[in-house]
Amino acid sequence: MDPRFKISNREALMGIGLAVLNFIWWYAFAYGLGGKPVREYHYIWGLPAWFFYSCVAGFFVFSILVYIMVKFFFKDVPFEDEPERQNLKEEQR
């Protein structure tokens, strides 16, 4: 198998894993904290805590996790088949 595909397969699995984590975070905070009666809610920045953690914090946390995943675990690979030709193209540009 093309060694680039090994990298690609692993990265696809990481993407799926992150999506699963994302779902768990989103669900657990939303229904864990939001499931109780509204008058017992806590508030952060004026927003109900369930909403703050699930949607606002979740948005920032997962944006950062995507950054970390891509920067540290995703590998650069060439897409073209012959590396020489690609170098040539880059030079011409």
Added chain:
Amino acid sequence: MNWEVVIPLLAFLIGMFVVGIYTSRQVQSGSGFLQDYFLGGRHLGGFVLALTMVATYGSASSFIGGPGIAYKLGLGWVLLAMAQLVTGYFTLAVLGKKFAIVARKIDAVTLIDFLKARYENKWVVIFSAASISIFLFSATAAQWVGGGRLIESFTGVSYPVALLIFSFSVLVYVIAGGFRAVVITDTLMGIVMFIGTLVILAGTIIAGGGVPHIISTLAAENPNLISPYGADKSLTPMYVSSFWLLVGVGVVGLPQISVRAMSYRNSKAMHQAMIIGTFVVGFIMLGMHLTGVFARVVIPGVDIGDKVMPMLALKVLPGWLAGIVLAAPLAAVMSTVNAILLIVSSSIVKDIFINYIKPEASQQSIKRLSFSVTAIIGILVFIMALNPPDLLIWLNLFSFGGLEAAFIWPVVLGLYWRRGNAAGAVGSIVTGVLSYILLDTFAPNMWGMHTVVLPVVLSLAAYILLSLVSKNSPQSSLVKQGII
């Protein structure tokens, strides 16, 4: 007519126009017309790729329809909308490098090129081209109605005139510039969408007297507005979770999104696009839907959800700024429309005409055909949008769910599962489309889930089962050569 609002809008339309004409020169002079016209020569950088995906994906519903429902149902609907955060990274991570490498090896320009090379089967091509053309055509028409209505509401001109302005500007730059024009204008539109979100959210919070005040006013009106269950308690966890499939991970199956995963320049561009795309999608979805909820305090008592955002913009912002912000939904509609337009014309020209009708067509005649097919589709959509027939509305209802159910497995498993074959793909496409339409008509929201869930499961079963049963049929040469 409110000139203060109309002038920024007009400036926006004219700007798109100019970009379309300008980029068309690049297409004319470049070599490899098809690659260029339909894929922008596979040279997209990360920032452009991210914003073009955001703009294509964010449609009228992100700016007009969705916030309108959030206005009615409260924070529960924002929770549901946040399922879209995953689309920013999931699609690119899953299709990833493999799709880009394989697409280059086989010189694929459209999703169907890939399916054709992978499965080497006439029926896979015909069924896919047919479902893409029919569903996306209907989806486009619905978006054009939205674009026409938007222009109508800002300018006060009659609907047919508004629609004509809209169609004319979209068509000119799509026909002239092709994919490159589309992605460049998409990038501008993505920026407009992002800034529009920021401005209107801030304006609404200020007009509502700060977040704590807005939330307590909402809770006093109806506590369920700030619960995850929706004002009328209609949003069950099961239902809301099932949207992860419709608007989150299932988006991998949408042709107008997956084709973008063929177009990046290199792996660095893809990495960048994942980071930027996730942030921008999340920001727009959170900001716009939250604005819709907050609007309830600022402009109470709006009956028609679609009017919430335009009314809100006019109320909380100075006129000229409202004009810029209202360009955001227009940008969203236009960029969705032009991407779809290009997909439909590419599947007719490339997938049907060149494959089966005239493989020996010259570069020149392909060029002419591409322009005229795009123009004809545009004009047809315009006529349909003037007075949409029932069939169109009916088909539009099925477009995204139907396409996802049809394509998610032939694409994803075609890429990662060597044993998948043509029988599985045909079965999966047919099962996905039919079961989606049938279930939605006769048994919608089964077990409290969105209708899309079951067809996706059924088409997976069809794909695996039929691939295994017919495992002795000749295997695709892509698999034999070890390309998959």
